[in-house]
Structures are given as structure tokens and as C-alpha cells.
Amino acid sequence: MKELTPPKWPLLFLRFFLKPDYLEEIEGDLEEIYADLLEEVDQRRANLIYSWEVIRLLRPNLIRHFNFNHRLNNYDMAKHHFLLILRSFMRYKSTFVINLLGLTIGLSCAFLALLWVSDELNKDRFHAQDDQLYQVMQNNKDSKGIETIPNTPCMLAETLVEEHPEVIKAVPVLPPNYFFDPGVLLHEDKTIRVAEQYVGKDFFEVFSFKVLDGDAENVLQTKEEIMLSDDLAYKLFGTTEGLIGKSLEWSHEFYPGNYVITGIFEKPGSNSSMQFDLLFNFDLFFESIDYLKSWGNNEPSTYVVLEKGVDPAVYNEKLAKFLQTKIEDIENTFTAHPYSRQYLYGNYENGQEAGGRITYVRLFSIITLISLLIAAINFINLSTAQASRRMKEIGVKKVIGAGRRTLVWQYLGEALLLATFSFVLAVGITGFLLPAFNELVGKQLTFLNQFWFWGSTLGITFLTGLIAGLYPALYLSRFTPGHILKGVPNRIEGKGVARHFLVAFQFVVSILLIVSALVVYKQTQLIQSKNLGYDRANIVYFNVDEEVVEKGEALVEELKKHPNITNVTSFSHDLMGNHGGTSFMHWEGREQGEKVNFGNLEVGYDFIETLDIQIKEGRSYSKAFPTDKQSIIFNEAAIEAMGIEDPVGKKVSLWRKDREIIGVAKNFHFENLYNEIKPCFLIVYEGLNKIMIKMSPDNQQKTIAFIEDTYQAFGPQAPFEYRFLDEDYQNMYVAEQQMKVLSLSFCIIAILISCLGLFGLMAFAVERRQKEMSIRKILGAAPLSIMYLLSLDTLKVVLIAVLLAVPLSYWINNNWLNNFAYRIDLQWWFFLGAGLLTIVIAWITIGFQSLKVAMVNPAETLKRE
Amino acid sequence: MKKTKIGEFEELVLMAVIVLQEEAYGVEIKRELETRLNTRLSVGSIQSALKRMEDKSYLTSELGEATPKRGGKRKRIYAATQEGERVLQEMKAIREGLWASFPRPLINLRTI
Numbered sequence: 022m023k024e025l026t027p028p029k030w031p032l033l034f035l036r037f038f039l040k041p042d043y044l045e046e047i048e049g050d051l052e053e054i055y056a057d058l059l060e061e062v063d064q065r066r067a068n069l070i071y072s073w074e075v076i077r078l079l080r081p082n083l084i085r086h087f088n089f090n091h092r093l094n095n096y097d098m099a100k101h102h103f104l105l106i107l108r109s110f111m112r113y114k115s116t117f118v119i120n121l122l123g124l125t126i127g128l129s130c131a132f133l134a135l136l137w138v139s140d141e142l143n144k145d146r147f148h149a150q151d152d153q154l155y156q157v158m159q160n161n162k163d164s165k166g167i168e169t170i171p172n173t174p175c176m177l178a179e180t181l182v183e184e185h186p187e188v189i190k191a192v193p194v195l196p197p198n199y200f201f202d203p204g205v206l207l208h209e210d211k212t213i214r215v216a217e218q219y220v221g222k223d224f225f226e227v228f229s230f231k232v233l234d235g236d237a238e239n240v241l242q243t244k245e246e247i248m249l250s251d252d253l254a255y256k257l258f259g260t261t262e263g264l265i266g267k268s269l270e271w272s273h274e275f276y277p278g279n280y281v282i283t284g285i286f287e288k289p290g291s292n293s294s295m296q297f298d299l300l301f302n303f304d305l306f307f308e309s310i311d312y313l314k315s316w317g318n319n320e321p322s323t324y325v326v327l328e329k330g331v332d333p334a335v336y337n338e339k340l341a342k343f344l345q346t347k348i349e350d351i352e353n354t355f356t357a358h359p360y361s362r363q364y365l366y367g368n369y370e371n372g373q374e375a376g377g378r379i380t381y382v383r384l385f386s387i388i389t390l391i392s393l394l395i396a397a398i399n400f401i402n403l404s405t406a407q408a409s410r411r412m413k414e415i416g417v418k419k420v421i422g423a424g425r426r427t428l429v430w431q432y433l434g435e436a437l438l439l440a441t442f443s444f445v446l447a448v449g450i451t452g453f454l455l456p457a458f459n460e461l462v463g464k465q466l467t468f469l470n471q472f473w474f475w476g477s478t479l480g481i482t483f484l485t486g487l488i489a490g491l492y493p494a495l496y497l498s499r500f501t502p503g504h505i506l507k508g509v510p511n512r513i514e515g516k517g518v519a520r521h522f523l524v525a526f527q528f529v530v531s532i533l534l535i536v537s538a539l540v541v542y543k544q545t546q547l548i549q550s551k552n553l554g555y556d557r558a559n560i561v562y563f564n565v566d567e568e569v570v571e572k573g574e575a576l577v578e579e580l581k582k583h584p585n586i587t588n589v590t591s592f593s594h595d596l597m598g599n600h601g602g603t604s605f606m607h608w609e610g611r612e613q614g615e616k617v618n619f620g621n622l623e624v625g626y627d628f629i630e631t632l633d634i635q636i637k638e639g640r641s642y643s644k645a646f647p648t649d650k651q652s653i654i655f656n657e658a659a660i661e662a663m664g665i666e667d668p669v670g671k672k673v674s675l676w677r678k679d680r681e682i683i684g685v686a687k688n689f690h691f692e693n694l695y696n697e698i699k700p701c702f703l704i705v706y707e708g709l710n711k712i713m714i715k716m717s718p719d720n721q722q723k724t725i726a727f728i729e730d731t732y733q734a735f736g737p738q739a740p741f742e743y744r745f746l747d748e749d750y751q752n753m754y755v756a757e758q759q760m761k762v763l764s765l766s767f768c769i770i771a772i773l774i775s776c777l778g779l780f781g782l783m784a785f786a787v788e789r790r791q792k793e794m795s796i797r798k799i800l801g802a803a804p805l806s807i808m809y810l811l812s813l814d815t816l817k818v819v820l821i822a823v824l825l826a827v828p829l830s831y832w833i834n835n836n837w838l839n840n841f842a843y844r845i846d847l848q849w850w851f852f853l854g855a856g857l858l859t860i861v862i863a864w865i866t867i868g869f870q871s872l873k874v875a876m877v878n879p880a881e882t883l884k885r886e
Numbered sequence: 887m888k889k890t891k892i893g894e895f896e897e898l899v900l901m902a903v904i905v906l907q908e909e910a911y912g913v914e915i916k917r918e919l920e921t922r923l924n925t926r927l928s929v930g931s932i933q934s935a936l937k938r939m940e941d942k943s944y945l946t947s948e949l950g951e952a953t954p955k956r957g958g959k960r961k962r963i964y965a966a967t968q969e970g971e972r973v974l975q976e977m978k979a980i981r982e983g984l985w986a987s988f989p990r991p992l993i994n995l996r997t998i
Contacts, residue, residue, distance in 0.1 A: 026957075047933055049952070049959030050912035054929065056955045057913075077930035082937050 027055045028068045031075040038084045047078065098427065106435045109411075116407060119781040120400050120439055121446070123774045124485065127396035128440075128447035130770055132478055133458055134389040136451075136466045139473075141382050145294050145361040148229040150326050153189075155333065155357035157181075157323040157340070160372045161618070162352045168618070169369030172319035173355070175307045178221055180347075181323075185339070187331045192221035192228075193303050193321040197296070203564075204273030205738065206299070208257045212740060215253060217273075218297040219306045219321070225286075227326055228295070235265055235284025241302045247271075247280040248300040250288040261285050272738055274567055274710060276305055291465050294364045316347040324360060333357055380840075381760050388764065391530055392771040393481070397489035398523045399778030400436060404493035405520055406785050408500075415497060416505035428498035436490025437483070444482040462759055492519075521818050524782065527775045528822035528859055529829065534768040535855040536830040537837075543845050544838065545754070545761045555632040555689045560746040561725065562713040565591075566737030573708035577625070579731050585717045585724045591625035591709040595749070600691060600701070607674040608663050617662045620691060620701030623709060629654075629686065631715045639669035639684030642705040646683075649705055653680040657688045659700030675702075713746070772862075779815070780866045787811055787870040795879035804875035811871040812864065819863045823856040830855070891942065892973050898923070899935045900944060900974060903964045911950065911961040912936070936964060944970030 051074060058067040110117045148154055161168045178191035197216035206213045225237040233251055240248055251261045258264060267282050289296050307313055341354040367377040459466055468474040565573060573591055580589045594600040601621035629641040642649045660668050668682045688698045716724045729741045794807050831847060838844040902918045903910040916932050939945045950961040
């Protein structure tokens with residue numbers, strides 16, 4: 022039988038704290054009690070009682086007398102170390118400043134990045150039921166693969182609550198950009214254009230947005246009710262109180278009328294990806310059109326709250342079969358994705374999650390870590406390089422009797438103290454830069470009252486100090502005093518292989534960063550200057566008020582009269598990805614079950630001409646042919662997808678109506694550049710609600726003033742607000758733009774820190790060889806050969822680094838570029854340029870230092886001994 | 887009076903030591919008091935009291951036998967010193983004096 026002994030850890034603890042004299046007696050007593058206990062209770066309980074007894078032995082008159090004399094000594098040593106560290110800082114000022122600067126810059130970047138990253142990671146996590154909150158996405162299968170879209174049938178939310186017991190609550194949401202054109206709220210003489218969101222009744226029970234006024238459970242019960250954000254309420258009324266029951270007029274293309282305010286909610290903060298100022302009842306939309314009641318129609322996003330403890334994977338299996346119970350013959354499926362995950366992992370490829378903003382979060386974290394690492398490496402290199410300066414100190418200390426541990430603590434303390442100084446400076450810099458940083462990234466970050474921020478930044482600082490200090494501490498404390506004091510330099514300094522390795526590493530990273538910065542810059546430039554297949558320069562557009570829409574054609578004709586206006590057209594979608602779509606298209610030669618999703622652009626006459634879209638075959642729409650309203654124009658991609666040859670003149674059937682193909686347009690981008698150009702068609706209408714104007718580049722302000730006057734003459738209610746098409750386009754790539762600026766600045770900083778290190782290293786090397794160089798000079802060496810000698814070592818390392826970095830950066834950047842449908846090719850000069858730039862920077866640093874030696878009068882350096 | 891410094895719990899432990907005679911070691915004292923007081927006591931409280939009274943020299947102790955149950959560790963047998971016994975007597979006298987000065991018998995002590 023296995024003998025049962027008391028648990029080990031409490032016993033060890035007991036032995037640690039108890040007075041040694043008492044140990045035998047009390048340990049014996051406890052063991053006896055333990056043996057007795059085992060007869061009454063099981064071992065687990067006995068162990069528990071035993072441990073508790075041990076803890077209760079912690080009494081002042083029983084615990085060991087810890088040696089206070091010893092502690093006093095430690096305190097003195099610490100004070101001594103501290104003094105020495107400060108002195109060494111004062112003595113080697115340049116080293117100190119370089120290290121401090123490097124660490125401070127590194128830490129400041131890290132702190133800013135930390136704030137940004139944590140903000141990104143916490144987006145949408147504030148909802149009380151966050152872990153139960155899911156968004157239902159639809160997987161749309163066609164011949165090209167699976168496309169994942171947020172749009173779902175209108176009845177989905179309601180039906181899921183009824184039919185699936187796992188679903189506690191569900192709510193449909195029609196986002197503010199659904200109707201591309203916002204409506205206008207009117208109150209007395211104030212008019213505000215605002216984008217509205219349509220939500221189900223349980224909206225405030227599913228999401229934790231704050232209702233400031235009104236009963237959260239009983240808002241938006243009828244189609245006549247609306248809710249305003251406090252911000253909007255303030256703009257309209259100048260107050261946020263006592264507004265419930267007031268009536269407002271809403272001018273809108275589809276649902277104009279008078280509505281009653283039933284509640285005021287707090288405008289969603291920056292931690293929410295869902296932004297809205299005005300809420301309508303979803304039924305208003307749902308009951309307005311009959312076809313919305315079909316399961317084949319997909320409009321709103323659907324959000325569900327699942328029962329606690331429901332495994333989403335299991336539920337998704339059930340949900341995947343749901344649509345088949347409603348309509349036959351459909352392959353589409355639903356999947357519930359955690360709502361708060363959508364923000365960072367919002368991209369889908371073939372039905373699977375495929376990253377999203379998380380790429381930026383990762384990219385950022387990595388760059389930050391690299392800059393910290395580079396700063397730490399600087400410290401390591403400089404400390405080990407300067408070992409010889411401190412040899413005597415170490416030797417004497419060891420002779421007097423300092424142990425290795427004492428020395429390790431001293432040097433580690435040096436790194437940690439330096440890190441602490443940097444921390445203070447970095448916090449200051451962070452605070453100073455934060456407003457500008459916020460502006461850049463479009464966030465409202467703060468840190469002063471954030472407890473986690475102080476905790477984690479202190480942690481980061483400590484860790485960096487530790488990483489920087491550990492190797493030098495172990496290295497410096499290793500020397501044997503005999504060697505040091507006798508002065509056997511080779512043994513002491515070694516060959517500095519580790520140092521060369523670290524310098525090489527720094528340069529590999531620097532080159533990698535330079536190449537990446539170049540690639541990011543070029544790629545974003547490509548996107549911004551990409552030939553889109555249409556000309557977006559000098560085009561303005563504006564929304565036409567409802568009352569004016571009927572007279573739209575007259576307005577167009579009126580506008581065309583101005584000499585500076587080249588062309589005018591109307592349209593209802595845009596070219597940023599908002600467009601209709603359908604697969605209800607039939608053509609000759611279509612195979613059974615073949616499905617192609619077409620983009621649907623509703624355009625006015627002259628749309629193609631205004632945007633300068635090229636026609637490949639056939640002709641554009643023209644008023645000269647009255648039948649054009651029943652015709653259709655495809656893009657090349659569509660013709661290719663359908664496989665029609667000689668398309669012009671052939672007929673297709675769209676929505677069960679025959680249309681003649683009158684032309685084929687060359688491919689142009691009507692969506693995000695991440696996507697390839699999809700099949701689409703253009704159909705002509707009259708009197709669409711947006712007017713687009715191509716102007717000549719001169720006197721644009723005057724032209725716009727003319728447009729406004731002309732428009733006002735038609736007597737619209739809402740104010741005239743125009744936009745430039747290329748601004749829209751740039752807004753679409755705001756995230757990319759921000760990332761471009763950020764990653765570029767962080768790369769530059771990393772490179773800067775790494776040069777700083779090289780500078781310090783060279784300055785020291787040069788200083789040490791000053792006498793040698795002076796003697797060489799006396800013997801007739803030219804300044805250039807001296808520079809050559811001094812820089813040879815380091816340049817070799819840099820060269821090796823260049824060779825290593827080129828394939829590495831090729832591989833990484835190539836992988837990144839593969840994310841884009843339209844990408845630049847990696848050019849050989851990126852690598853050559855980065856390599857040369859690094860070598861030049863290194864050479865300038867080295868050259869500057871060596872020149873100092875080469876030019877100095879040898880007598881100056883040699884007279885001192 | 888000021889010489890007698892003994893706490894109530896210490897007094898109980900001291901009396902238990904006298905009662906137990908040769909058997910007066912940690913675990914036995916604990917057991918004895920637990921039965922008499924009808925409560926659980928911790929080793930820490932007993933040991934702390936013992937050590938305090940040893941410091942005040944109310945108790946002496948010597949190492950005794952070792953048993954296998956104790957993992958081969960010896961017991962420490964306690965015995966009261968004369969000083970200790972004197973303190974106990976003093977305490978008793980004080981108590982009795984006080985009892986005698988009570989103006990009337992305590993009600994809840996009457997067994998009717």
C-alpha cells in the first residue's frame with residue numbers, strides 16, 4: 022500500500038518560515054494529526070485541512086527571524102549600484118543619449134500602437150450580450166464560387182425567434198446607406214440631411230446602445246415612430262429633453278411624411294462600428310413593397326442573440342438547412358458569425374473567413390515589436406562594445422569580493438533604470454502626439470484614466486529593459502578578474518560575433534521595412550491612380566430633391582447650356598460598390614442551372630459619355646432611338662460570362678422581358694479595387710435622382726455656383742450639397758490611406774533607431790582606434806585610407822545583411838501583394854534602392870565618424886597618455 | 887498582581903499540560919482542549935500559546951520519544967514550572983475572591 026504523506030508544498034512552506042528550533046516538534050505534530058485525519062476523511066480533505074493548519078501557524082512568535090542585518094546590507098548595495106549607474110550615465114553621455122533616445126522613440130511608438138490596437142480589438146465588444154450576439158450572413162453560391170453577403174430575407178429575424186428555440190431575440194437592421202440618398206428632417210426653419218436606419222422593435226434589447234429618454238422596451242412600436250440621437254436632437258431643437266411626442270417632417274424618396282419622436286438615444290461612440298443618428302421602424306420598409314415578403318429577396322442584415330451555452334458550430338449546422346425549408350431549389354445557406362468578430366474579420370472568401378482589418382492590427386503590432394527590438398539591440402551592442410571601458414571597474418569589484426550575481430544585478434539595473442527614464446519620456450511624448458495621431462487614424466483615443474494602459478505599458482517597459490539588459494549583464498559579469506587586470510584584451514573582448522550578428526539583424530530588418538514601405542506606397546498609389554475604365558476627374562454630382570426629380574430632364578437640359586459644362590447625366594447608383602444586382606437573366610445558350618450574378622446600374626442618357634466609358638462594340642444609349650429604354654448594354658465581363666458571340670443585336674431576357682443588346686462597354690470598375698470586375702449591365706431611365714456633371718477644369722467655383730443657381734430655380738426643399746467623384750473614391754480607401762501613412766512613419770522610425778545604434782557603435786569603435794589611426798597618419802596614411810580601414814568591418818556586415826534581406830523581403834511583400842486583384846509587380850530597383858539606401862546611410866554614419874579621426878591633428882590624440 | 891500576565895487561552899493550555907502530565911505534548915494538548923471546550927483548535931494557536939508561556943517560564947519542555955505515526959519526529963513534552971503553578975493559583979484566588987463578592991447568586995446557575 023502506498024503510504025500517504027502530507028502534501029509537499031505546504032510542508033516546504035512550513036520548513037521555510039518556521040523557526041528551525043520548533044520544526045521537528047511541530048512537523049511531527051502535524052504529521053500525527055494528518056495520520057489521524059486520514060482515518061476520518063478522504064485524502065483530499067485531509068490535505069486541505071493540513072494546508073490550512075500550516076497557514077495558521079504563521080504567527081509572529083513562531084516564524085523564523087528573517088535577517089534584518091542582511092536586508093540593510095542589500096539596501097546599501099542597491100544605493101551603491103544606483104549611484105554607479107547614474108555616474109556611468111553621466112560619464113558616457115553620448116551612449117546614454119543614444120540609448121535613451123532609441124528606447125524613448127521605440128516606446129512612444131509602442132504606446133501609440135498599443136492604444137490603437139486595443140481600440141481596434143475592443144470595437145463592438147461593449148454589448149452586454151456580446152458572447153451571444155451573432156450576425157447571420159448569407160452564402161451565395163454561383164458558378165464562380167461562394168460569395169458571403171450580409172443581406173438576408175426580411176422575415177428571417179422574426180421566423181428564427183419563432184422556429185428556433187436557441188434564438189432568444191433577433192432583429193433586422195437596414196443600414197443607413199441602404200437608400201443611397203439620405204432624407205431630410207424638417208423642423209420649423211431647420212433642415213438637416215441625415216441617413217436613417219430601419220430597425221426591428223427589439224433593437225435596444227439585442228444591442229446595448231443607451232436610451233437616454235423613452236422606454237427602451239416600448240420604442241418604435243408603430244410605423245409612425247422615430248428615434249433621434251442626442252446629437253441630432255441637439256442640432257434640431259437645441260436640447261435633448263422633453264422631445265418625446267413631438268412631430269417631425271421627413272422628406273424622403275420613399276417614406277415622406279410626419280413622424281413622432283418616441284425616444285432619444287446616445288449617439289453610438291467610436292467603439293461601435295454601427296453608426297446611426299435616426300431610427301425608423303423596420304415595418305415601414307417591410308410593409309411598403311410586396312416582394313419583400315419573398316424568401317428569395319434579401320435586404321436587411323439580421324442579428325440574433327443565442328441562448329447562453331449554445332454552441333455556434335452546432336447551431337450553424339441547423340441554420341444551414343433553414344432556407345431549404347422555406348423555398349425549394351436553392352443552394353444558399355445562412356451562417357451565424359459572432360457580431361463583434363465581424364469588424365476585424367469581415368472579409369470572406371468562398372464562404373470562409375478571410376481576415377480583414379486584423380491584417381492591419383497584426384502588421385502594426387509586428388512593426389512596433391520590431392522597433393522595440395531594434396532599440397533593445399542598440400543597448401546590447403553599445404553595452405557589450407563598451408565592455409573594455411568598464412573592465413577595470415569589474416575587475417576591482419570582483420577582487421574585492423563582488424559575486425557574479427551582484428554584478429548581474431548592477432548591469433541589469435542599469436538597463437531597467439534607463440528603461441524607466443524612457444518610460445517617463447515616452448508617456449510625455451505619447452500624450453503630446455496623441456491629438457495628431459487621433460486625427461490621423463480618425464479615433465478618439467485617451468490613456469490618462471485607462472488603468473490597463475499604465476499596467477501594460479509598464480510591463481512592456483520592464484520587458485524591454487530586461488531583454489536589453491540581460492545579455493550585457495551576463496556578458497560583463499563573466500570576465501575573470503585576473504585577465505582583466507593583467508590586460509589580456511583578446512580574451513576579454515572576443516571577436517564580437519554576437520554583436521556583428523545583431524547589427525546584421527538590424528539591417529536586415531531595416532531593409533525589409535524600407536522595401537515594404539516602398540511597396541505599400543506604390544500599391545496605394547496604383548489604387549489611387551488606377552485607370553478605372555472611366556474618367557473621374559472634374560466630375561461633381563448632387564442629389565436631386567424629390568419635387569425636382571420629375572423635372573429632372575429639364576434640369577439636365579438647362580445645365581448643359583453653360584459653356585464650362587461638358588456633359589450632364591443622371592444616375593441612381595454609384596461607382597463605389599452600391600448597385601443593384603440580379604441573376605434573373607436568360608440568354609441563348611444558357612445551360613440549365615447556370616447562374617451568373619450581374620451588377621445592375623441604372624443610368625441616364627449620356628452616362629457613358631460623361632464618364633468617358635469606352636464602347637467596345639455597338640453604340641451607347643441615345644435619345645435618337647426611342648426603343649433604347651427597352652435595350653441593354655453589357656460590360657465585357659458579362660459577355661464573357663454568358664459566352665455570347667457577336668452580342669450586338671442579340672436578345673436576352675431580363676426579369677422575363679426581352680431586351681436587345683445594343684452595345685458592349687469596355688470593363689470599368691464599379692466596385693472596390695480589391696474585387697475583380699464583375700459582369701454588369703446598364704439600363705437607361707429618365708429622371709433619376711442624382712445628377713452628375715462633367716466640367717472643364719477652369720473656373721470650377723463659378724461653374725458650381727451656376728449649377729446651384731440653376732438647381733435652386735427648380736425650387737427644391739433640401740439644401741444643395743455637391744460632391745466630387747474623385748473625393749468619394751479616395752474616401753473609399755481611407756483605411757488604406759491611414760495605413761499607408763502609419764506604416765510609412767513607423768518604418769522610418771524603426772530605420773532611424775537602427776541608424777542611431779550604428780552611429781553609437783561607430784563612434785565608439787572610432788574612439789577606441791583613435792591612437793592607432795593617429796600613428797598611421799603620422800606614418801603617411803591618407804584620410805581616405807583611414808576611413809576605409811575603419812569602415813571595412815561594419816560595411817561587410819551591412820553587405821551581408823543586404824544579401825540576406827533581399828530574398829526575405831521579396832517573399833514577404835509578394836505574399837502581401839497577392840491579396841490584391843490589381844497589384845503592382847515587384848521591381849528590381851525596390852531592392853537595389855533599399856540596399857543602396859541602407860549602405861549609404863551606414864556609410865554616412867561611419868564616414869562622419871571616421872572623418873573626425875582622419876582630420877584630427879595626431880598630436881592631439883597622442884599627447885595624452 | 888502585575889506580575890501575573892497570562893491570557894485566558896494560555897491559562898487553559900497550562901492547566902491541560904498539568905492534567906496530561908507525561909502525555910503533555912502538542913497534539914494531545916490540542917485533543918484534550920478540543921474535547922473539553924467542544925470546539926476545533928488550530929495547531930498554530932496551541933503552539934503559539936505554548937511558546938509564549940515557555941518564554942515567560944511558566945513551562946519547561948524536553949524532547950520525548952518518536953513514533954512512526956509522527957514520521958520519526960520526536961515529541962516535545964511540556965511541564966509546568968513552579969512559577970506556572972503559582973500563576974494558576976493566583977488566577978484561581980482572584981476568581982474565587984470575585985465570586986465570593988457577588989451580591990447575589992447568578993440566576994442561570996440555579997438548577998431547579
